[in-house]
Amino acid sequence: MTESGVPGNGGQSMELPCGEERSIHELDMGLREIDCRCGETHAVVMDMHPLSRFVPEFLVEILTETVEPAEDDREEFTTAHLMAIVMEEFPEEMAVADVAEDGAVGYALVWVADFDSRRLHEIVVELLVELMEHAVSHAEDDAVMDQFEQEMLEFDVSEFVEQYRAQRDFESEHDTPI
Numbered sequence: 085m086t087e088s089g090v091p092g093n094g095g096q097s098m099e100l101p102c103g104e105e106r107s108i109h110e111l112d113m114g115l116r117e118i119d120c121r122c123g124e125t126h127a128v129v130m131d132m133h134p135l136s137r138f139v140p141e142f143l144v145e146i147l148t149e150t151v152e153p154a155e156d157d158r159e160e161f162t163t164a165h166l167m168a169i170v171m172e173e174f175p176e177e178m179a180v181a182d183v184a185e186d187g188a189v190g191y192a193l194v195w196v197a198d199f200d201s202r203r204l205h206e207i208v209v210e211l212l213v214e215l216m217e218h219a220v221s222h223a224e225d226d227a228v229m230d231q232f233e234q235e236m237l238e239f240d241v242s243e244f245v246e247q248y249r250a251q252r253d254f255e256s257e258h259d260t261p262i
């Protein structure tokens with residue numbers, strides 16, 4: 085982020101990866117992506133979005149049980165940790181704003197990607213699979229490792245994302261805001 089993108093007081097704005105600016109107050113909690121003046125659609129993630137936005141509950145459980153965010157950190161794995169990993173992989177394509185001071189928006193951190201929400205979803209699932217592989221490989225149980233590898237051989241990220249999004253979109257009609 086360049087200096088011009090650093091949010092000031094009052095009407096905060098953030099600089100998006102494409103260089104456009106967006107007022108924080110235009111990014112409300114239900115938003116998953118935005119149409120930008122640059123012509124692209126950018127994925128939007130807030131820290132209060134549950135991990136189940138991207139993966140089913142049973143995988144969220146595996147993640148929170150097996151993956152520790154850092155050696156000295158006993159916290160559960162959260163969306164904020166996930167997005168930190170995405171930013172590490174795609175530093176140029178991600179922007180983040182800390183809006184914890186702004187009580188009006190209902191979230192503390194917001195990320196905007198250069199790519200759309202579908203592409204972000206695929207990236208997230210790929211990174212989570214890698215993360216779980218790593219965690220499972222440290223479990224000293226070859227049977228677990230074998231089973232996991234077997235399942236992953238048959239795992240198609242793109243197909244999974246397609247199906248999961250269709251399902252979640254359907255469910256979201258009945259979802260109520262958190």
Ligand SMILES: [Zn+2]
Pocket residue numbers: 100102103104120121122123124126
């Ligand atoms: Zn843009």
